Amino acid sequence: MTDAFAGDGGRPDPAEPGRAWVFGDNIDTDQITPSRFIVSSDPDELASHAFEDLRPEFSGSVETGDFVVAGENFGSGSSREHSPLSLVGAGVSAVVAQSFARIFFRNAINLGLPVLICPGADAIEDGDEIHVDLDAGVVTNHTRDETYEAEALPEFLQSLVEQGGLKAYTKAKLDG
């Protein structure tokens, strides 16, 4: 299985432009990873079923470095880490949404998948080319020549991400 949490440069760089896949409000974990497929914990296998019922063309067309963009309450429902993991497996660079459900947000951070809360994300249309400046908290839309401000991560989470995420943080703690 791929180490989804490598944080070693194996992840795509959100500063590089990619296609925006735009979804609506309240996209729950059943819609991201339909429950019949989550007997697997493999990111690539999960990626092959991501959004399968909602947008069957997603898994076949998504390219490494693409972005998922959504409305309010993205990732609601189950605690299954399979949902952010499927997006990691699909090579999604970052998820930009107007708001996130709590457990999805937490899981994504722990997995090293950048998540940005961006109230202006609804201006992004499916297929737009965007990139994200994580440090500045800015989303740039190349197709529309617009920028949108995103909320910067709280200090605690930033330090967690900088240390390489929760696994690296915990390893360091156990070794210390």
Add this chain to the structure above:
Amino acid sequence: MSGKTLAEKLLSAKSGTDARAGDYVEADVDVAMAHDITGPLAFQTFDEVTGDDGELFAPDRTVFTIDHHAPADGVQAANNHNAVREFAAEHGAHQFDVGDGICHAVLVEEGFVGPGDLVIGADSHSTTYGGIGAFGTGVGSTDLGTALATGELWFRVPKTLRFEVDGDLQDGVYAKDLILRFIGDVGFDGCTYMAAEYAGSTIESLPIHERLVLSNMAIEMGGKTGLVAPDERTESYLERQTGNEIDLGDAFVSDDDADYEAVHTYDAAALAPQVSKPSNPENAVDVTEVAGTEIDQLFVGTCTNGRYEDIKVVADILAGETIAPNVRMVVVPASKSVYQHMLQTGVFQTLTDAGAVIQSAGCGPCAGYHQGVLGDGDVCLATANRNFPGREGSMESSVYLSSPATVGASALYGEITDPREVETKRYDDTVFAEVLP
């Protein structure tokens, strides 16, 4: 400075800090749980952070269940089950197997969780433990896997949304109707990043099995946990149920001057039975608005409403009756002990005589895996907690959510029916205990 909420007090105690909403704390975990879907991923994390010779932070307070795909409905599920069994045996953790029941039912019944505990579960309905005054919250597998090694986890201390309910519920109206109404009022994300707290004279008079329903579905409004201040009812329930001695300190009540994000007040007597329409729990309406809707399947069970008292309410309605010919009813007890109670008290016989199918204890078709999956165009009325598109099977199926009483009444007519039109009972906390051997 204002007083503290129950959530702030619990996380202060567990982090050794003066925790206030918005603070980030590292807190000591009392109990950690994962099941057959989330366990395998957490085990990978655990192995990765600890190396080859990792030890659990507390094997006696670590619990693994096999409930979601139980008994195994495919090879991959069976392999997941074996992974859970092997990890539990290797590390000396508690493990419950196929047919033992749903994690949230088992942890309460078996006395793993008590008031004031910090409980993390790799399952979103881990909010359930708030019903007995524990800070129960759902986490992902990476969170759980690291906490298994350290016994600690980071938390943002939540603000609290308080729901105050006073007065007597009408006959045929239960905690399930209350929580569906709350979710309908604040919305599916109305409590995101916050703790829900349930209080008032109605909540104080609710038996524990109904309080657990309120806490269970806190997640359906985005809640991090759903708390009821533990009281004498909690104490006597747990002592009777588990034989454990329960010590209620004085730290488990929100201060009078605690700072809430908002307080929602309700008159219990004015509440009608609720039904959440497809395809979101927030679509709650009075049952009268959807009465007459034809249904194909009825589902009684889940970590929300699969307890003995819930199933007995249905059996009371169906005693001596026959389920309408156009519908099928699937009953899935939440735990083995519920299953055995049903056998001992005749509930099993009553339900099968009426035409119901009774499955072994577990999650059943709630998440669309097995044991009663819906086909294209099927309409289901369920005592479950979620009705997202495709939740119980086909994307072309639809699920309505309600209390067990509404499901029981609807079974008689094959269409959504107001349970106030039939005789319904309400059980206190003793009915489950009194038939124990």
